[in-house]
Amino acid sequence: MSRLTGSPAWQALAQHRQAMTGWSMRQAFANDPDRFRRFSLDACGLMLDYSKNLITDETLGLLLNYARQQDLEGWRNRMLAGERINTTEDRAVLHVALRNRTRRPMPVDGVDVMPAVRKVIKRMKRFVSAVRFGAWTGYTARPIKDVVTIGIGGSDLGPFMVCNALRPYHHPDLRLRFVSNVDGTQIAETLGWIDPQTTLFIIASKTFTTQETMANALAAREWFLAGGGGVRDIGRHFVAVTANTDAARDFGIDPENMFEFWDWVGGRFSMWSAIGLPIALAVGMEDFEALLIGAHEMDEHFRTAPLEANMPMLLGLLGLWNINFWNACGHAIVPYDEYLSRLPAYLQQLEMESNGKSIDRDGQTVDYATAPVIFGEPGTNSQHAFFQLLHQGTQLIPTDFIASADTFNPVIGSLGDHQRILLANLLAQSEALMRGLTEDEARAELTAAGLSGAALEALLPHKVFPGNKPSNTLFYGKLTPFTLGALIALYEHKVFVQGILWNINSFDQWGVELGKKLAKPILADLSGDGPVDGYDSSTAGLIQWLRERIPQAEHQSVGSLQEF
Numbered sequence: 435m436s437r438l439t440g441s442p443a444w445q446a447l448a449q450h451r452q453a454m455t456g457w458s459m460r461q462a463f464a465n466d467p468d469r470f471r472r473f474s475l476d477a478c479g480l481m482l483d484y485s486k487n488l489i490t491d492e493t494l495g496l497l498l499n500y501a502r503q504q505d506l507e508g509w510r511n512r513m514l515a516g517e518r519i520n521t522t523e524d525r526a527v528l529h530v531a532l533r534n535r536t537r538r539p540m541p542v543d544g545v546d547v548m549p550a551v552r553k554v555i556k557r558m559k560r561f562v563s564a565v566r567f568g569a570w571t572g573y574t575a576r577p578i579k580d581v582v583t584i585g586i587g588g589s590d591l592g593p594f595m596v597c598n599a600l601r602p603y604h605h606p607d608l609r610l611r612f613v614s615n616v617d618g619t620q621i622a623e624t625l626g627w628i629d630p631q632t633t634l635f636i637i638a639s640k641t642f643t644t645q646e647t648m649a650n651a652l653a654a655r656e657w658f659l660a661g662g663g664g665v666r667d668i669g670r671h672f673v674a675v676t677a678n679t680d681a682a683r684d685f686g687i688d689p690e691n692m693f694e695f696w697d698w699v700g701g702r703f704s705m706w707s708a709i710g711l712p713i714a715l716a717v718g719m720e721d722f723e724a725l726l727i728g729a730h731e732m733d734e735h736f737r738t739a740p741l742e743a744n745m746p747m748l749l750g751l752l753g754l755w756n757i758n759f760w761n762a763c764g765h766a767i768v769p770y771d772e773y774l775s776r777l778p779a780y781l782q783q784l785e786m787e788s789n790g791k792s793i794d795r796d797g798q799t800v801d802y803a804t805a806p807v808i809f810g811e812p813g814t815n816s817q818h819a820f821f822q823l824l825h826q827g828t829q830l831i832p833t834d835f836i837a838s839a840d841t842f843n844p845v846i847g848s849l850g851d852h853q854r855i856l857l858a859n860l861l862a863q864s865e866a867l868m869r870g871l872t873e874d875e876a877r878a879e880l881t882a883a884g885l886s887g888a889a890l891e892a893l894l895p896h897k898v899f900p901g902n903k904p905s906n907t908l909f910y911g912k913l914t915p916f917t918l919g920a921l922i923a924l925y926e927h928k929v930f931v932q933g934i935l936w937n938i939n940s941f942d943q944w945g946v947e948l949g950k951k952l953a954k955p956i957l958a959d960l961s962g963d964g965p966v967d968g969y970d971s972s973t974a975g976l977i978q979w980l981r982e983r984i985p986q987a988e989h990q991s992v993g994s995l996q997e998f
Contacts, residue, residue: 436801438794438937443500450496451759459488459902460869477745478731478920483907486868487752487832488760497751498741501935506747509934514737516542516698520941521795526698527941529926530733532706533726533919542698554694554708555723561673561693562714562722565634566605572631573667580628582611583712584621584650585638588701589675590614591783592922593638593712595776596705596725599918602773602842603717610716613654616646621653630661630671637674638709640701642681645950655686675708700941702783703926721915728919736927746924749906750931753832756904757803762830766820767810770837770860773913777836778810781925788929788940795937804936806831813837814859824867825899833867833905835860836921840912860907870901960984 438444463469463485473485501507513519516526531540531547539546564570568577583593594612597604604610611628613621635654639647658671669688675695676682682692693708705713706726714722736746756762765785767778789805811819813835824831837860845852871879876897880890910917933940959966959977966974 436794436798438800439802441503443496443503447496447500447755447759450492454488454490454493457488457490459486459904462490463868475743475745475748477735477739478728478924479910479917480745480920480924481909482745482749483909484748484752486864487756487904487906488902489752489755493755494742494751497755500754501741501747501751501931504934504937506931506934507741510736510930513930516540516547520700520939522939522942522944525941527700527703527930528698529700529703529706530730532699533729533733533923535727535730547696547698550694550696557693558708558711558714558722559719561691562711562719565715566608566718570634571670572633573663573670574631576632577607578634579607579632580609580611581634581636581712581715582613582624582628582654583636583638584613584647584654585636585709586614586644586646587783587787588704589638589640589647589709591776591780592702592705593710595774595780596710596713596918596922597716598776599773599913600713600717600721600725600915603721603915605716605718608715610712612712613650614646616649618653621650625654625657630658630663633658633671635672636711637672637676637682637685637687638711639675640677640695640697640704642674642676642678642685645953651685673711675711702787705922717915724915725919728914728916728921729923730919731916732920732923732927736923746927747931749924749928750935752904752906753806753928753932754935756830756832757806760830760904761803762806762832762904763803764807764809764829764831766816766824766831766833767808768813768816768833768835768860768863769810770813770835770856771913772812773842774836775812778808780922781810782808784925785929787943787946789933789936789938790945791936791938791940793938795939800936800938802936804938805932813863814856817859817863821863824903825870830903832903833864835864835905835907837908838910838913838917842912864905864907866899866901867903867905868901870899870903871897873898 470483470485473489474481474483509519513527514530516528518524518526520527526542528540528542528547531551534540534548534551540548561570565578571577583590590612597610611624613624637647637651642648655668655672658668659665663671665686668686669691672685672687673691673693674682674687675693677695677697679689679692683689693711695704695707695709699707706729710722713725736744741747753765767781769775769777785808786805791804792800794800810816823829824833837857841853849855873894876894877890880893880897885893908921910921929940956977960980963981966977969977
């Protein structure tokens with residue numbers, strides 16, 4: 435038993451969980467008509483209903499005691515003070531500074547970072563205005579029509595998700611495209627639809643050495659040069675968001691077209707920085723800043739609200755309760771909002787890369803579960819995909835339902851108002867997960883349908899739903915930039931909260947590095963014809979099999995890629 439699982443607060447939760455065996459959420463609602471009011475919360479334009487969780491007042495009290503034992507509020511304050519809480523990389527974690535809308539200093543190592551942040555925002559404003567209003571033109575003096583962002587991970591998932599979510603706010607004459615996969619199909623398909631004379635590429639890479647990003651960036655540069663542009667024209671069509679200005683200059687990008695960000699900004703928390711340049715180009719700086727303001731409002735809520743009324747802290751604590759005491763192994767994110775179709779993919783990285791750890795901050799192997807498997811799809815599509823498992827599967831998987839009350843696209847057909855049909859489905863699914871269907875209820879339904887005898891008894895077990903499946907519901911009025919900023923910041927802070935509760939570092943990702951390191955010699959061997967040595971028999975056999983079947987390219991850029 436570790437120091438954590440043996441602690442008084444953890445043990446109290448374990449005993450309480452044992453006492454709740456057989457507890458019924460359905461019965462709790464029947465006994466307490468006020469349950470929704472007591473277990474819901476409004477903040478920053480978001481309404482969180484967490485009443486459909488396996489909790490009582492005692493549960494919440496014990497969870498809050500656990501948070502205090504872990505000094506959750508103290509760790510929050512240390513993060514906001516710019517302390518180097520990312521100990522394995524010796525870095526501060528201060529992405530909140532990127533959306534700080536007050537005059538309050540945000541120091542790292544005693545130096546206020548806000549002047550540098552504001553300077554980059556001013557440069558973004560000038561650049562975004564020039565592109566959106568046609569003052570920035572390509573090498574043939576034609577305005578930019580397509581913006582292609584080349585990145586991966588945090589440089590892709592966040593901006594892609596936000597641009598998709600804010601489509602109603604897009605500039606009507608700018609098309610946003612994203613390339614992240616080193617599978618050549620994605621860059622080839624993208625280049626096939628655009629004109630080199632009217633395309634702007636954003637190369638988003640902190641180090642400007644990431645293999646996938648640089649492979650795609652080099653392919654885009656070669657395509658541009660082959661399409662009529664000259665080396666001197668690269669500066670009109672390529673900009674960089676990076677901390678490695680020397681490498682970007684070697685690529686051919688003018689230093690005036692480079693946008694800085696800093697080592698205290700983690701990749702998956704970077705959309706608020708110049709990494710968000712494609713967002714600003716899509717929606718304009720006014721709406722980009724509205725996104726920042728929404729996130730800042732959630733930051734202030736997180737900073738000032740007491741534990742029991744703090745939305746990110748409550749979400750984090752509920753997650754701990756479900757995972758560590760009810761053995762939940764996954765978590766479904768189901769936005770009933772088509773504009774949020776990329777949110778589950780974004781949260782996969784945010785949560786699993788942050789908290790997918792088995793070593794705690796003290797270097798010890800944990801003896802408890804950490805991050806769940808995050809997955810999801812928009813409703814109502816997901817109801818016809820994985821909801822069967824949520825309702826009647828053998829694993830407990832909590833669900834977050836997310837939706838707007840209002841829509842940008844009201845459609846009223848012969849079956850009624852689409853938005854009301856959508857929301858009715860959401861409410862029905864969350865109720866069904868909570869209530870289930872008892873054997874007596876199922877029997878009554880089958881009897882009413884005309885079944886009896888052996889046929890009824892054979893079908894009856896398949897119609898029973900156990901219920902008691904936890905879920906949260908997040909509603910907002912309309913998906914504005916402000917609302918989206920608050921929603922994203924909510925999940926960011928939830929991730930931080932759970933890292934503290936599990937005593938792990940949420941801000942490194944060493945597991946990602948091993949595969950990158952091993953890929954380098956494999957790439958060389960896939961491109962060579964010498965003996966395949968130094969691998970296990972499976973990897974060696976697969977390399978040899980592929981060597982015999984990969985077509986030899988007429989032109990290979992492996993040498994130039996390796997320079998980066």
